[in-house]
Amino acid sequence: MSRENPFTRREYMQAATATAGLAAITGCLGGGGGGGESSWRSQELAAVPAEEYDALYEPSDEDETGETINHLTWTGYDASNVQDPFREQFDCDTQLDLFTSNPQAFNRLQSGEWEQFHQATFDMAWLPDLAEAELIRPLDYEEWEPYTFDKYIDMFTKDEGYAYAFLNEDDYSFDLDGTMYGVPQRFGWASFVVNKDAVNQADYSSYDAAWMEDYEVGVYDLMFWAIQIIMLREGIDPYKEHTDEEVEQVRQATFDLFDNAKTLLPDFASMNQAMKSGEIDIGFISGSWINGTLRRGGDLQFEAHVPEEGGVIWVETTCMMKGDQPTASDNYLAYMQQGETAKNLMWPTSGGTNAVPHQTAIDELNDEQREVLRIDEIPDIVDNSVFYTGVPDLEKFEPIWREAKSRI
Template sequence: MTNDHDLTRRTYLRAAAAGAAMTGAAGCLGGGGGGGSEGNSWRTQELATVPAPGDAALYEPTDQDQTGETINHLTWTGYDASNVQGPFREQFDCQTQLDLFTSNPKAFNRLQSGEWQQFHQATFDMAWIPRLAEAGLIRPIDYEDWKPYTFDQYIDLFKKENGYKYAFVNEDDYTFDIDGTMYGAPQRFGWASFVVNTDNVSEDAYSSYDAAWSDEFEVGIYDLMFWGIQIIMLREGIDPFKEHTEAEVEQVRQATFDLFDNAKTLLPDFASMNQAMKSGEIDIGFISGNWINGTLRRGGNMQFEAVVPEEGSVIWVETTAFVKGDQPTVSDNYLAYMQRGENALKLSWPTSGGTNVVPHQTAWENYNDRQREVLRVDEVRDIIDRSVFYTGIPDLDKFEPIWREAKSRL
């Protein structure tokens, strides 16, 4: 993976300062597959003209009969919420089947082992988009055709013209490249850091990840090696997204052991993390993020905050791609539906699953005061300014044994 972070920290925020107004909402598509081809294995159809905002004719079925079709979507919790899926199913008289996962690597392995045949669309954290493309598991998307339905709808931070590149792949070396081929559409995003009970942990203390290594606080560790190792690297001043030297690996090993030696408990899932925070069992949860503690905040517990200390956080962007193979004719409409601002807003605040911010301008304009506080919408630009975008750990296998050994010490 590339070690290019030119869209992180203050330079990213400055680049995004000037943006264009949002254009019309996404309209009726048809044909299934996003504007490209791979022989005769899937169908395409010219995309319809984008209607003006508020046009009542949005998402009328095309001439091709879509009634009774089913979209199979491999994705995260929240996408399956009734307020997200119900309106699409009703409008198109179609079914949607969502298979939820919690691990990018495991989901990738599922597709690579042959399960790609079971799905039409898949939503991964963006670092996996180049890997999926290189493995031939997803198909390219025509940027010009899809721009009105995707990037024209986004907030300035996610505009291609402002430098957002994490949906575009250089097909020579399969790294992110703003001039590369579009392979996905951003849908939700957030940050990985740690969560603190601000009633028990002072702002001075949580200004650094060092608080999780301090015996002053009760610390719980979420057994999620993949994100935990990245945050440990940030704390140690090590770039997570490059090949690491033996000295750096040893530095991470010692820091990981010290963290576990200081921790009170190991937590198997984010529900356990939230319960331990709410019960007062722990003061700090390592790791966490807005996707984990948003449920607590939505319940009125604003003292629980996924803070971003001076070392920064890791920004992830859930990105939806078309899986290779046959597609139902309604597949394009499904992706465009999910990208519409009012539907993205529902995904940001689903009837089931976690709360997450989305990059869609209409959603940002329509968050109410409570949603803005829970989601910390007004802090997002500063959080991105101080963080790094997740582009993948190329030598993750070096760190998996470290995490396992550290757990045995707890």
């Protein structure tokens, strides 16, 4: 079987933007940003040159609202060096509710918890679902471009074809010409982690290394990402409906992986510990979030490697919830896009380290930070990977994973 990954980033982009999305919604609230009379005076945003962004971001007396902004998001965003400057400058509190599962967080919002939040940060594949459920509001691209897309590295700009913040409002598929519904904030990749001191380089050039008897393999009990990586190894597009033959192919590959594995690991902290102690040589799956606890500690031999079959790129994207917004909500979203904030989010005082696609922040990283985050490798990793846009028939693979776990 050929292991060549046929789904390059640019080829998949064309397919994703052409794929029909979810049913159209009616009545989604909002216009530009936070709603109401924002202290950013939205009519002025579009006229601000990108180079004047940091100068504009200076709170005035009218910005000190004493409000609280509630943000549903991931670990790292709550770090003191990320949140405290905003709280102090705007006399505005922020409350962050952290989650670890997109589906669980979506279900919380859909069940009525959306009323508790002003902003939410999901992987970008959930934007169509959030819009279809009328949970989020559109953003005005012309207003936000100076604060967001004008600051991004090239691969995240509209000119380079980054469509995953924009939705066609007829069918809510990703569409470069569509309406902006989110702001990309942090990104990384899912693949597998290898101890480069223990695994032969020629072997870890393919995911096949995790199926080899030569190495001690630990499987992280995270079916959602693992199934996608197994599909890439098998040369199967993860983001379409799958035939019975493809499901069976994934079943056999999954069983073979578990038959070869030494241990099943309940979380990535356990996997990191198993890597650190030498109990395992390969962790399947892992991703760039491995950097936060191993590489940042100086153990650069542990690498979330993207082999020839490619990895899966996820992009955390912040959305404005429907409903009433504090007057400082636009300020908070703009603050999270500021260069210094983006840098701190890449190197937080708590939580893992992941890349942020802001050029000014990346330019300010020192050599150690660039090496830990693997900044110089990211263009090649992205070009050799696919952007996660949702597995439409994930339920077909859940029984396979449960059965496979019993084989260890």
